[in-house]
Amino acid sequence: MVAIGEALGIVESLVDSPAYLLNSARGDVITRVAIMRLEIGTARMFFDARGVRDGVGFTDDLLGALGSLEYEVTVAEPDQAAALEALGGIRDTCDACHHAYREGDRQAGYRFTPGAGLLGSPGTFVKQAHGAIHEREK
Numbered sequence: 001m002v003a004i005g006e007a008l009g010i011v012e013s014l015v016d017s018p019a020y021l022l023n024s025a026r027g028d029v030i031t032r033v034a035i036m037r038l039e040i041g042t043a044r045m046f047f048d049a050r051g052v053r054d055g056v057g058f059t060d061d062l063l064g065a066l067g068s069l070e071y072e073v074t075v076a077e078p079d080q081a082a083a084l085e086a087l088g089g090i091r092d093t094c095d096a097c098h099h100a101y102r103e104g105d106r107q108a109g110y111r112f113t114p115g116a117g118l119l120g121s122p123g124t125f126v127k128q129a130h131g132a133i134h135e136r137e138k
């Protein structure tokens, strides 16, 4: 399964490249954005099932930001600067949710902040965080 972080990395390199003007590159962006949309949709269900409105709001912000980028890559005359701006909007929504709900670092690994009220027993917590939010492989 492709992690959302990986998908964003690929999208960033495509949007920030001269190749962006090629239909094939923008088509690839659409594919990666669809993957991100799916994954964040799972995260949305995760927060929604627990009644965490803020979390649902963050996922909706990201879905909206993905929509803006999708719009930019499908317009008849691609505007790369506008696409880069839309990309910045996506990053902002990632950061906003991470700031509220994520702790840890690359070395120690990432997890939910304990205060988020989303933790079950340690085992289920790890499974939920890794399985439901970004569906990445450990």
Ligand code: HEC
Residues within 6 Å of the ligand: 004, 005, 008, 036, 040, 043, 055, 056, 058, 059, 062, 090, 091, 093, 094, 095, 097, 098, 101, 102, 103, 109, 110, 111, 112, 128, 129, 130, 131, 133, 134, 136
């Ligand atoms: C709705 C909240 C939310 C949004 C929006 C969100 N994330 Fe996350 N993210 C989390 C939480 C919570 C964690 C820590 C738990 C986990 O790893 O599942 C996390 C962890 C991660 C990790 C760490 C995975 C690892 O290596 O351990 C990456 C990478 C990541 N997010 C990328 C992104 C990117 C890129 C975006 C935006 C496109 C994004 N996230 C949007 C909540 C969110």
